[in-house]
């Protein structure tokens with residue numbers, strides 16, 4: 001199946017199908033005539049598809065370079081330091097990324113910076129929406145950000161490989177796709193306030209068929225071909241939306257920001273970092289709960305709460321940032337972002353009025369947009385996604401830190417900014433924590449990381 005590519009994107013082809021790896025030599029000759037391919041994989045993805053691709057290249061007389069294979073352990077992370085190391089390795093060659101989100105991001109960024117004229121991505125799991133996007137989600141000097149870089153020229157996904165990927169990776173992809181529901185709600189909020197207006201073409205790329213792609217979790221659990229294809233198609237379409245929009249707003253809202261804080265804090269469960277999609281699953285439930293609690297209030301009730309809430313001065317905000325993130329590698333970045341977007345005085349009052357005026361519109365849009373919390377949780381549970389903070393190694397303090405810190409690290413207007421500006425951040429967080437949305441946190445005594 002040729003996955004449709006919106007006009008004007010860098011990506012030239014995206015194929016999901018049976019036995020597609022054999023087409024790789026022809027694709028390489030078409031887009032990179034006369035150049036030498038080099039596979040970048042890790043031990044797991046080498047076994048899943050890398051060796052097969054190398055054999056196909058050799059059999060086709062393409063004389064591929066020696067593959068670059070990362071060990072399976074310690075697990076590879078999307079850290080910019082790997083990009084620095086990879087750049088000289090891929091320079092002058094055609095990089096062929098064989099792997100999932102991390103390998104793809106490392107190859108995407110290093111190919112771009114080494115000027116290879118693009119790269120070929122061979123996806124090995126339906127675990128993320130990043131294959132088709134034009135950014136790489138990387139930790140740069142301790143700060144998780146999306147680094148802008150060219151998208152792959154071609155993406156191939158072989159059914160036999162992606163549909164046999166480990167179920168936790170499939171579930172992670174489902175959660176990354178389900179996150180687009182709540183990320184869309186965040187965009188509705190920003191649009192209703194005139195801060196980030198919708199781009200209809202981008203919006204439709206993600207949201208038009210989203211409920212259909214997500215609608216058969218049982219089929220995904222059973223690895224039914226149509227349901228699996230829908231999952232991959234949805235993730236690919238979302239990546240294309242990021243590529244088209246030139247940033248990740250169509251794919252990410254508060255739920256991703258929570259996940260970034262937890263990733264930067266290197267949370268672990270049983271000694272392993274939970275996957276991107278698993279952190280996003282808990283983030284998606286958390287953001288849904290925050291939105292449900294917030295918009296359960298009428299405009300009048302929210303106005304009364306906001307009127308009684310004191311404003312936060314730059315010095316007070318700075319103290320909050322220092323207290324929460326001081327000593328972490330992302331402290332300085334957070335100061336720039338969070339102080340930069342802080343509203344005070346007349347500007348804050350004007351924003352509060354604007355929010356209250358747009359309240360009925362936001363309520364109506366979010367009611368249509370959001371999946372009920374219980375249904376979202378049921379689907380995640382069915383697929384084996386985490387649904388409780390303890391499932392991804394969070395104690396109560398770390399969960400709170402994710403929410404408070406998420407509001408400090410990105411200049412993207414979400415429910416978190418709205419709550420902060422209304423002076424209702426702590427109130428709504430306390431409600432979510434006390435009303436049974438979550439019941440299992442890691443006991444503080446078991447959290448040995450960083451002396452939390």
Ligand SMILES: NC(=O)C1=CN([C@@H]2O[C@H](COP(=O)(O)OP(=O)(O)OC[C@H]3O[C@@H](n4cnc5c(N)ncnc54)[C@H](OP(=O)(O)O)[C@@H]3O)[C@@H](O)[C@H]2O)C=CC1
Pocket residue numbers: 041042043044045048071072075076077078099100101102103105124125127128129130131133135136137138161162164165166169172242275276277
């Ligand atoms: N650029 C963007 O727009 C986006 C980027 N991301 C980023 O993607 C990263 C997460 O990617 P994700 O795919 O979840 O995880 P990883 O790429 O980190 O892979 C997790 C594990 O799965 C293994 N694996 C992959 N495919 C197979 C397979 N077919 N069979 C067996 N094992 C397999 C990998 O092996 P091995 O370790 O050997 O590779 C690895 O051990 C994060 O850094 C996230 O921020 C996420 C969304 C969007």
Ligand SMILES: O=C(CO)COP(=O)(O)O
Pocket residue numbers: 129130137145146176248249251252253256257
């Ligand atoms: O992970 C992403 C989308 O799934 C990228 O989003 P961010 O903008 O939060 O980095």
